[in-house]
Amino acid sequence: MTDGKIKPAPLAYENEAFLNSPDGRILRLLSEYAEPLSRFRREQIQDTVVFFGSARVQGRAAAESELAALESSASGIPAAQRALDLKRARASVDMSRYYEDARRLAYLLTDWSAQIPARRRRFVVTTGGGPGIMEAANLGAKEAGGKTIGLNINLPFEQSPNPYITSSLNFEFHYFFMRKFWFAYLAKALVIFPGGFGTMDELFEILTLAQTEKLAKKILVVIYGSQYWNKVVNFQAMVDAGVISQSDLDQFKIVDSPEEGFEVLKDGLTKYHLGPPKAAGEGVPEIAKTRP
Numbered sequence: 001m002t003d004g005k006i007k008p009a010p011l012a013y014e015n016e017a018f019l020n021s022p023d024g025r026i027l028r029l030l031s032e033y034a035e036p037l038s039r040f041r042r043e044q045i046q047d048t049v050v051f052f053g054s055a056r057v058q059g060r061a062a063a064e065s066e067l068a069a070l071e072s073s074a075s076g077i078p079a080a081q082r083a084l085d086l087k088r089a090r091a092s093v094d095m096s097r098y099y100e101d102a103r104r105l106a107y108l109l110t111d112w113s114a115q116i117p118a119r120r121r122r123f124v125v126t127t128g129g130g131p132g133i134m135e136a137a138n139l140g141a142k143e144a145g146g147k148t149i150g151l152n153i154n155l156p157f158e159q160s161p162n163p164y165i166t167s168s169l170n171f172e173f174h175y176f177f178m179r180k181f182w183f184a185y186l187a188k189a190l191v192i193f194p195g196g197f198g199t200m201d202e203l204f205e206i207l208t209l210a211q212t213e214k215l216a217k218k219i220l221v222v223i224y225g226s227q228y229w230n231k232v233v234n235f236q237a238m239v240d241a242g243v244i245s246q247s248d249l250d251q252f253k254i255v256d257s258p259e260e261g262f263e264v265l266k267d268g269l270t271k272y273h274l275g276p277p278k279a280a281g282e283g284v285p286e287i288a289k290t291r292p
Helices: 022-042 060-072 079-113 133-143 176-185 197-211 226-232 235-241 246-251 258-273
Strands: 048-052 124-127 149-153 170-173 187-192 220-224 253-255
Touching: 022 170, 022 176, 048 079, 048 133, 048 197, 060 079, 079 124, 079 133, 079 220, 079 258, 124 133, 149 176, 170 176, 176 187, 176 197, 187 197, 187 258, 197 220, 197 246, 220 258, 226 253, 235 246, 253 258
Parallel strands: 048 124, 048 187, 124 149, 149 170, 187 220, 220 253
Antiparallel strands: none
16 A cells, blocks of 8 residues: 555656657757857857867877887787888878977967957867867967867767867767757868868868858868878869869868968958958857857
């Protein structure tokens, strides 16, 4: 027998079984919109500059140390495997220049943006939060004394937060498309360093949105490293084949030094986002607008 009392059911928003179920997915999605929005407002982030690039690129010191260790130790390693390991290690040393350049460019951008008179933080360096180029950009921004954002995501490998992200701006996402939303929503510029599938995905998604006029603002696209990108993507071949227009190539600028990249960013950000308002709502911070 019982006393006739029924144990109160949990409140819906405290019911973990429901929140983690397929039926609770919409709430999880909304959480990955609302929680970052709340933090960005609290931290006074008006807009961002997003750095993309490979998670596998090392800093120069780490790459050179790895190569030196391989060159000094050959015991028990088959010749073919050793040759392959050395080839990869030398390539890593060569690619490490992009780590150092991303670090320098993020420093220059952050140092400049700190001098902009504004109530909110402008052009905050943002990355995917992981190692490689992402780590380099967060490091450079931190060295310049600025806040820096990491939009991390759960992955089976590579992706864990680097130590240079501002702790209050360290985010963890489950849904790729919500993470990509936050990459684009506040961005006034993208800087694309050498990378793989993920980097190319982000690059071509933004170029497609610009081409189809789905962006409500001007997003500068700076592609870093002509030696790499001219081998990986032949944009002119797309024009010659008629699959894109010649004018589509004006959507981005390829640069080869931190100083050149900084000048392109500074000039473009000043022209499109620091000048006098050109239309109703132009002066309203992107994060305060109701429509993304």
